[in-house]
Amino acid sequence: MRTILLLEDDENLNRGIALKLQKEGYQVFSAFQISEAEKLFDENRIDLVISDITLPDGNGLEFCRKIRNKSKVFVLFLTAMDSEIDMVNGYDAGADDYITKPFSLMVLVSKVQAFMRRMEGVCGHNxxxxxxxxxxxxxxxxxxxxxxxxxxxxxxxxxxxxxxxxxxxxxxxxxxxxxxxxxxxxxxxxxxxxxxxxxxxxxxxxxxxxxxxxxxxxxxxxxxxxxxx
CATH class of the missing domain: 1.10.10.10 (Winged helix-like DNA-binding domain superfamily/Winged helix DNA-binding domain)
Structure with missing residues (x-):
């Protein structure tokens, strides 16, 4: 089963996204703060990270940079920060994709599925x-x-x-x-x-x-x- 780390401080949104992804067949580890996300990332095999940027205990950009220093896992930002410079900063931090709020849950799921297909190609070892x-x-x-x-x-x-x-x-x-x-x-x-x-x-x-x-x-x-x- 493919695994997703979801870092989102809005509890209702976090639970809603997690429930939808679980129904699609993914295992979801939910975190509401960066400290929780870092612990979950280190203790589990994670295939995809979905992260907000503005968080209670720090910045999602810095969290992404930390991940990039030790992993090639796919990272998708899901945030209300929707200016052009915000998006550029997100990609510069190491994100593979960037979705702005409000967003379509159907589009999010499609992007997740696309990442997983790419992963199958990258991980296609014999x-x-x-x-x-x-x-x-x-x-x-x-x-x-x-x-x-x-x-x-x-x-x-x-x-x-x-x-x-x-x-x-x-x-x-x-x-x-x-x-x-x-x-x-x-x-x-x-x-x-x-x-x-x-x-x-x-x-x-x-x-x-x-x-x-x-x-x-x-x-x-x-x-x-x-x-x-």
Whole structure:
């Protein structure tokens, strides 16, 4: 599921936009202040940032510049600042698009969908490699290299999804809740509490114990670096 960070201090507008985007199939992290947005950005995998400019604890332009220093994520400004110089400043700060208020929710959704299509093109890797493990995205097939050559890994669909999620977020701690949301597309309310640990245990039994480590009280971490090609 693609993820969106929404930074908007108007609570009603924030909730309205979030609800619409969720209905379109996106996971939305809502923030009402820059401090909240920075924390959410650092703790989650974000595909698109939608941000106001005038905010209670700072300026959205500065927030955008901070993001640009560490990420190539798409940024869209949604603001009442509608002068030509405002727009120029927004693009100079690193924004990919700029929408002025009042705005059409339908147009916003269309722009979001366009960004996601562009992302599929940018992220169109053929495979991901980590340690002795390789996953071919097109075939959704996993291999493990060893002294005797290459051996196919016989994984269930969920095990493969978990492994890909770990590899794409190598050396980052992933909580049980994050794994549930990404792989099962649920928040865990109706899923057995042992679902994630059991599947990870089975996965470790097939790929070896060294790749995934338990971080007590926090979640799990993939210990090897990953490369996408």
């Amino acid at each position: 495979r991901i490699l980590s340690g002795n493990i390789e996953v071919n995205y097109g075939e959704m097939r996993a291999l493990k290299r060893n002294a005797d050559g290459v051996t196919p890994l016989i994984l269930s669909k969920k095990e493969l999804q978990i492994m890909i999620y770990f590899m794409e977020n190598a050396r980052q701690i992933l909580s049980k809740e994050q794994i549930l949301e990404y792989v099962w597309d649920v928040d865990g309310q109706f899923v057995d509490d042992n679902t994630v640990p059991v599947n990870i245990s089975r996965l470790k039994g097939k790929i070896g114990n060294d790749y995934i480590q338990n971080v007590r009280g926090m979640g799990y971490i993939w210990t090897e670096e990953s490369v996408q090609e």
